[in-house]
Amino acid sequence: MTVEVATLATAALVLLVLLLLLGGVAKFATAGTDAAPGGLSRLGPGVLVPERWRKPAMIFCAMVEVVLAAGLLFTRHPVPRWATIAFFSVATYVLWELRRRRPDVGCGCFGEASGSPVGLRSIGRAVALAGMAVFVTLVPVSGADLLSGFSSGLVIALGAGLALIAFLSPETEEAISRVRYRAPCEQRPAPAPKALSRLRSSVEWRSHQNLLVSGEPSDTWRELCWRFFVYPGRSTAGTEADVVFAVYLSGRRAAVRVAVVDAEGSGRTLRESIGVSAAR
Amino acid sequence: MGVERRSTLASAALGRSAVPPQAAVEERPVLSGVTGEILDISPHLVILENPDGVEERLVIAPWATAWHGQPAVPADLPIGAHVTIRARQSGRVAERLWGDITRVTGVITSLGTDRRDLTIELHCGPHRGKRTVVIPYGASGRIRVRHPQLEPGYLFDAIGTRMAGVTFAHLPATSQPAYRATAVPPPPPAYGGVQSRISGAASWSDAFDDGEAGAAYPMLERADSGCEDAGVSCTGLPYLALGSMLYVGNVCEGRASVLPIVACGCMAGRFCDRCVQCGTSPRGRIVELSPVSFVELGGDLTKGCFNARVGLG
Numbered sequence A: 001m002t003v004e005v006a007t008l009a010t011a012a013l014v015l016l017v018l019l020l021l022l023g024g025v026a027k028f029a030t031a032g033t034d035a036a037p038g039g040l041s042r043l044g045p046g047v048l049v050p051e052r053w054r055k056p057a058m059i060f061c062a063m064v065e066v067v068l069a070a071g072l073l074f075t076r077h078p079v080p081r082w083a084t085i086a087f088f089s090v091a092t093y094v095l096w097e098l099r100r101r102r103p104d105v106g107c108g109c110f111g112e113a114s115g116s117p118v119g120l121r122s123i124g125r126a127v128a129l130a131g132m133a134v135f136v137t138l139v140p141v142s143g144a145d146l147l148s149g150f151s152s153g154l155v156i157a158l159g160a161g162l163a164l165i166a167f168l169s170p171e172t173e174e175a176i177s178r179v180r181y182r183a184p185c186e187q188r189p190a191p192a193p194k195a196l197s198r199l200r201s202s203v204e205w206r207s208h209q210n211l212l213v214s215g216e217p218s219d220t221w222r223e224l225c226w227r228f229f230v231y232p233g234r235s236t237a238g239t240e241a242d243v244v245f246a247v248y249l250s251g252r253r254a255a256v257r258v259a260v261v262d263a264e265g266s267g268r269t270l271r272e273s274i275g276v277s278a279a280r
Numbered sequence B: 001m002g003v004e005r006r007s008t009l010a011s012a013a014l015g016r017s018a019v020p021p022q023a024a025v026e027e028r029p030v031l032s033g034v035t036g037e038i039l040d041i042s043p044h045l046v047i048l049e050n051p052d053g054v055e056e057r058l059v060i061a062p063w064a065t066a067w068h069g070q071p072a073v074p075a076d077l078p079i080g081a082h083v084t085i086r087a088r089q090s091g092r093v094a095e096r097l098w099g100d101i102t103r104v105t106g107v108i109t110s111l112g113t114d115r116r117d118l119t120i121e122l123h124c125g126p127h128r129g130k131r132t133v134v135i136p137y138g139a140s141g142r143i144r145v146r147h148p149q150l151e152p153g154y155l156f157d158a159i160g161t162r163m164a165g166v167t168f169a170h171l172p173a174t175s176q177p178a179y180r181a182t183a184v185p186p187p188p189p190a191y192g193g194v195q196s197r198i199s200g201a202a203s204w205s206d207a208f209d210d211g212e213a214g215a216a217y218p219m220l221e222r223a224d225s226g227c228e229d230a231g232v233s234c235t236g237l238p239y240l241a242l243g244s245m246l247y248v249g250n251v252c253e254g255r256a257s258v259l260p261i262v263a264c265g266c267m268a269g270r271f272c273d274r275c276v277q278c279g280t281s282p283r284g285r286i287v288e289l290s291p292v293s294f295v296e297l298g299g300d301l302t303k304g305c306f307n308a309r310v311g312l313g
Helices: A002-032 A051-074 A078-101 A120-138 A143-148 A152-168 A171-180 A192-200 A203-211 A270-274 B003-014 B137-146 B291-296
Strands: A219-223 A226-234 A240-248 A256-262 B032-041 B045-049 B055-067 B082-088 B093-099 B101-114 B117-123 B130-135 B155-163 B166-172 B198-204 B215-217 B245-250 B255-264 B285-289 B305-312
Touching (some): A002 A051, A002 A143, A192 A203, B045 B082, B215 B245, B245 B285, B285 B291
Parallel strands (some): B198 B285
Antiparallel strands (some): B045 B055, B101 B117
8 A cells, every 4th residue: 555655756846857857947948038028918927916027927937937846856865855735835826816916828837838827727736736746745656666676557547647737737738729720831940051952862863863963052041831943054955054953842742843044044034024114 | 143033934834814903904094103214394294214224204294293202293303203193084184293212121230310300211122222211300209209219229100201312311211119139029820821912001112123013022931032131020820932922902092903022021021110191900011012003003202002812923
């Protein structure tokens, strides 16, 4: 029976350390980036303090979390454990107060990722974590027990705990929707070297390679989801020509198109073809 | 190789029609933009030398109005002034004249005072470089009420005159964005695909060659355009390139044309403002036009913007 309690306590410890570290790192990242102006004013307990203290408050909070995580992981001393109980109890109160006073702001628990307004789930998570902190205080386990007491029971307990935390985290939905609604290819930056290597491995490249005069593109540009490479070359008839490759910038086996254009072109210049200023 | 062939080559590679589709056939009378230096002006006729050095004569319509730092009578424009004209009847009849008009759009780098006037140094992007603008005492109230943060690091956008090498700001071109130039808000998340036409505000700039027709577009790849400040916008704009053909439509006037992208709109992308000329446009400056193109699309240079829709031509 004692073994099982220790296993549960170890799982609780792992969860606490994991969440404290994640929260700390995410807060550091948010405080470090010069995000949208007033970005911090939409996040977390920071809104309860004056504006110039918001960033220091967030950094201080992140530091406390990292120190607590280290204390829980490496020692069995009761001080970090009691401090963790205090931290999550205060967090519960602060979130409750935040929900009452500023229902529009996010909890900021994981920095920018926690932008949705504080709900009962965020508060429930803080309560659950405070409960886990009480548990690891009563059963003082540390990181050493994780290595020695590794068992299938621990994995199951850990999985159940993770499921509980995931259920109580509004950030999960945020993460899912960020993955689902990724910016379309037209709006994502795409490095040219990647498209070039895709081109070099394509069938179209091999079939037109003998037409190229030079191995270096004379011009390259990007339009919407296509990147174009122009190589000086010769047409099959032997006249000077430009070989244009177009590489699609999305997908693993991206499409490649090719055209051989007479270097002289059709003699039309851009200005004449559009008639924008034809009236002048 | 110049960027002019890019559109043709791209069309060939993708099997698009080589001739860009023309904007919807206009039923409204065609406007044309004319620029040049005034050689002689009378109440009914203006003679000017265009950027190619050719003399042009335009009849001034009886209803014509002019602007030279303030509303003026066309005949009062000084000889030698650089004038931009909105004309009808294939560019023969002038109906709106702007004398020595210029626009200063940039990031404030330093401030100073010259007696009662205010001088501002601006960084206007890699194309325009540094510019110094003088705000006359009489215009400072107007400018300040729309630019509450006259401090280094904030954006500035005003319309004025350029005379004898000195730029004077007379009218605020927009309400100053509340954020610093380095903190442009990110675009809203895109759901699903990209729309083929994007709405926003079109402004004008004098960073173009004299009399050139073209557009500056913010969303260019930095490596391709050689512009370190490109690729910033608070609107979800698709990436295009120098040389791409851009459809620009004026929503208020119902005019449209297809223009080549000739520069990067580094400064335009930093403005997340709205245009309120007719209704309120969605947020974000999506394109910056040359004065001639702006006038031909029915824009008023002193108003500074129009509600526009853009897309690949």
